[in-house]
Amino acid sequence: MIVSASLSIILILLQQRGASLGAGLGSSGELNIQRRGLEKSLFNTTLIMVSVFILSILAEFFVPIVQ
Numbered sequence: 001m002i003v004s005a006s007l008s009i010i011l012i013l014l015q016q017r018g019a020s021l022g023a024g025l026g027s028s029g030e031l032n033i034q035r036r037g038l039e040k041s042l043f044n045t046t047l048i049m050v051s052v053f054i055l056s057i058l059a060e061f062f063v064p065i066v067q
Contacts, residue, residue, distance in 0.1 A: 001060070004053040011046040015039070 035043050 001053065001056045004049055004056060008046065008049045008053050011042060011049055015042060015046065
């Protein structure tokens with residue numbers, strides 16, 4: 001769980017933003033919505049790692065620990 005959380009944080013921080021700060025505040029700016037190449041792979045990998053992290057948390061709560 002710690003590994004998937006750490007990798008998720010790193011992958012999220014590696015992603016580039018499509019819009020600048022000015023575009024978020026109302027200025028006209030170009031939004032790049034379509035992801036291509038490495039950016040698309042990084043986005044998909046991030047989704048997978050976050051899913052693994054969430055599933056590991058749910059498994060921790062619902063699967064009994066055998067001792």
